[in-house]
Amino acid sequence: MASNKQDGQSAGARSNDDIGVSTRLDLYRLQVEIRDCEKRAYDLFLQNLIKGTSHLSLGQEAVAAGFGVAMEKGDKSFCTYRGHAHTLARGAPMEGVLGELMLRDNGLMRGKGGSMHLTSVEHGVMGSYAIIGAHLCIACGSAWRAQYLGDKDVTVCFFGDGTTNIGAFHEALNFAVIWKLPVIFVCENNLYMEYTPIGDVTAVEHPAADRAAAYGLPRILIDGNDADVVYRTAEAAIAKARDGGGPSLIECLTYRHSGHSRADPAKYRPPGELETWLERDPIKIYKQRLAEFGITQEQIDAIDAESMRKVEEATAACKAAPQAPLDLLTADVYADGGWAWRN
Amino acid sequence: MAELSYRDAVIRAISQEMERDNNVVFLGEDVAKAGGVFKATVGLYETFGPKRVRDTPISEQAILGAAMGAAMTGLRPIAELMFSDFAAVCFDFIANEMPKLAYMTNGQLTCPVVIRTGNGAGVRFGAQHSQSIENWTMMIPGLKVVAPSSPVDVIGLMAAAVRDNDPVIFHEHKALYATKGEVPDGEIIDRLGTAKVLRSGKDCTILALALMVPRALEAAEALARDHGIDAEVIDVRSLVPLDTQTILGSVAKTGRLFTVEENPRLLGWGAEIASIAADEAFWDLDGPIVRITTPHIPLPAADHLEDLALPNAPRIVDKIVRVMNG
Numbered sequence: 001m002a003s004n005k006q007d008g009q010s011a012g013a014r015s016n017d018d019i020g021v022s023t024r025l026d027l028y029r030l031q032v033e034i035r036d037c038e039k040r041a042y043d044l045f046l047q048n049l050i051k052g053t054s055h056l057s058l059g060q061e062a063v064a065a066g067f068g069v070a071m072e073k074g075d076k077s078f079c080t081y082r083g084h085a086h087t088l089a090r091g092a093p094m095e096g097v098l099g100e101l102m103l104r105d106n107g108l109m110r111g112k113g114g115s116m117h118l119t120s121v122e123h124g125v126m127g128s129y130a131i132i133g134a135h136l137c138i139a140c141g142s143a144w145r146a147q148y149l150g151d152k153d154v155t156v157c158f159f160g161d162g163t164t165n166i167g168a169f170h171e172a173l174n175f176a177v178i179w180k181l182p183v184i185f186v187c188e189n190n191l192y193m194e195y196t197p198i199g200d201v202t203a204v205e206h207p208a209a210d211r212a213a214a215y216g217l218p219r220i221l222i223d224g225n226d227a228d229v230v231y232r233t234a235e236a237a238i239a240k241a242r243d244g245g246g247p248s249l250i251e252c253l254t255y256r257h258s259g260h261s262r263a264d265p266a267k268y269r270p271p272g273e274l275e276t277w278l279e280r281d282p283i284k285i286y287k288q289r290l291a292e293f294g295i296t297q298e299q300i301d302a303i304d305a306e307s308m309r310k311v312e313e314a315t316a317a318c319k320a321a322p323q324a325p326l327d328l329l330t331a332d333v334y335a336d337g338g339w340a341w342r343n
Numbered sequence: 344m345a346e347l348s349y350r351d352a353v354i355r356a357i358s359q360e361m362e363r364d365n366n367v368v369f370l371g372e373d374v375a376k377a378g379g380v381f382k383a384t385v386g387l388y389e390t391f392g393p394k395r396v397r398d399t400p401i402s403e404q405a406i407l408g409a410a411m412g413a414a415m416t417g418l419r420p421i422a423e424l425m426f427s428d429f430a431a432v433c434f435d436f437i438a439n440e441m442p443k444l445a446y447m448t449n450g451q452l453t454c455p456v457v458i459r460t461g462n463g464a465g466v467r468f469g470a471q472h473s474q475s476i477e478n479w480t481m482m483i484p485g486l487k488v489v490a491p492s493s494p495v496d497v498i499g500l501m502a503a504a505v506r507d508n509d510p511v512i513f514h515e516h517k518a519l520y521a522t523k524g525e526v527p528d529g530e531i532i533d534r535l536g537t538a539k540v541l542r543s544g545k546d547c548t549i550l551a552l553a554l555m556v557p558r559a560l561e562a563a564e565a566l567a568r569d570h571g572i573d574a575e576v577i578d579v580r581s582l583v584p585l586d587t588q589t590i591l592g593s594v595a596k597t598g599r600l601f602t603v604e605e606n607p608r609l610l611g612w613g614a615e616i617a618s619i620a621a622d623e624a625f626w627d628l629d630g631p632i633v634r635i636t637t638p639h640i641p642l643p644a645a646d647h648l649e650d651l652a653l654p655n656a657p658r659i660v661d662k663i664v665r666v667m668n669g
Contacts, residue, residue, distance in 0.1 A: 141412020
């Protein structure tokens with residue numbers, strides 16, 4: 001079950017009480033926009049307007065939002081195929097995200113990448129990677145570049161619990177520590193490696209946090225459904241990385257409300273589990289939080305309405321958008337823009 | 344002009360590029376303080392320092408991943424994969440990650456990485472440290488593939504690879520490290536995608552790569568001397584991009600085409616070239632295209648068996664004579 005405890009060198013040293021209204025509103029707004037956009041993606045599937053596969057972050061919005069707010073412009077994100085949320089959280093436009101899911105010309109990559117590879121370099125989203133583990137190593141390279149050039153940006157790499165059992169995870173962790181790289185590894189433990197409970201296939205209870213000691217890193221295990229907790233933890237890890245303190249590994253406990261992908265009805269979940277986690281829905285938690293801090297229902301309603309307006313506007317734009325012209329088929333195979341492998 | 348070994352040419356090539364561009368960095372296992380297991384990077388650490396020349400753990404995925412992440416955000420890394428056989432433990436980066444980056448991101452990102460790797464047989468290391476994997480890498484869209492045969496080409500093609508904006512796998516041949524050749528003074532820069540006619544001839548065209556180049560040249564001399572066959576020898580040098588103009592131009596002149604390949608037979612690089620020649624130069628051909636390759640077997644460690652497996656000058660001569668006179 002979700003836990004708010006942090007062991008070892010606590011990343012959340014500052015109280016959550018002084019996060020401030022404006023930051024809280026940002027955290028809420030991002031979570032709602034991600035939720036609304038993901039729900040819309042699900043609806044568009046049912047209308048057969050989204051082809052291929054797609055992996056939704058419904059229920060996991062607080063992680064992307066907490067980091068999205070804590071990161072600065074210029075910081076780099078590396079995401080997985082479940083990366084819509086993290087892409088939106090960096091400010092990438094909904095139209096570009098939904099357009100890519102719908103494989104239209106207005107998509108972030110004009111339909112060439114698809115839902116599993118969302119990339120928006122201008123927003124610091126350096127790609128979404130669909131072969132488990134690789135992007136942890138690639139994120140090390142981005143952080144190495146920052147260290148080498150003296151750039152002050154940090155690199156944040158998001159991945160799921162299943163990633164902790166592939167070799168690249170362990171190579172990247174060791175590498176980041178020995179080179180003291182400004183990179184933050186964020187494990188979203190949603191309890192399932194695709195269709196299999198992560199506990200059934202992992203030697204330790206907490207797949208990321210319990211491995212931290214093997215790399216000399218503090219054990220950081222947080223409630224990934226509480227955006228304040230995520231935000232504070234992110235802020236601390238980012239500050240540490242930016243100051244030359246090296247990498248962090250953070251395990252965020254969360255839960256996906258839907259299946260692994262569009263093909264998965266998630267019938268493997270024990271009865272009552274989803275309902276228990278819906279009680280801990282990050283947006284529900286955050287609405288209560290906002291109320292506790294005196295934010296009015298009118299303010300919340302305004303954010304909700306604006307989010308839906310953005311979703312409707314993006315949906316309409318995507319439905320009206322054409323698919324890319326056919327010459328895109330052979331564009332950008334090589335850096336010169338072409339595909340010539342012979343003369 | 345000075346005589347330089349293939350091994351020292353690697354050092355000079357990397358030095359030339361690191362001196363020219365501060366964004367060129369170099370990483371790999373034992374490459375820095377130890378100077379490389381093949382001693383092909385000796386002195387780089389001392390010259391360019393620990394920030395630019397870095398030892399890594401035995402983590403091929405992290406090596407190539409780090410090179411890629413650095414490349415897509417502004418650096419121009421050279422990554423060493425000690426033995427090309429190790430490509431199999433990090434093939435995700437070679438096949439899935441680096442070469443598809445520009446395409447999948449619609450050109451938002453590029454991946455200017457050079458992967459240097461010790462390829463090929465001849466040093467009795469057995470089946471997992473001797474393979475010729477150039478054909479594994481030739482089949483991947485988005486990746487460029489180079490395999491130099493001489494010291495001067497090592498420098499010129501390495502410079503071209505480092506300055507190229509695409510991922511390039513640079514196959515150095517282990518059995519060539521000790522070989523020597525004349526190298527001009529000063530900066531050397533060549534072009535990827537260019538084959539080189541090393542011996543002009545009128546009777547047949549022999550295509551070769553890396554270690555097979557000196558063997559093809561030796562065979563050509565014997566063919567001329569003992570059999571009156573005047574062979575043209577072309578060092579393909581770059582499999583991707585492929586210089587089909589030079590190759591097909593030679594076929595148009597000679598009417599016969601042979602390939603000499605170290606890779607095992609099935610889907611070796613010569614198969615693709617034979618297919619291109621059959622499609623586009625069929626009416627220039629006076630006989631069948633013949634591929635001379637390593638048989639389709641893993642490589643043995645025993646010296647006499649390894650020697651038997653790889654194409655050598657007598658075998659090339661024998662095959663060509665039988666086909667030409669058949």
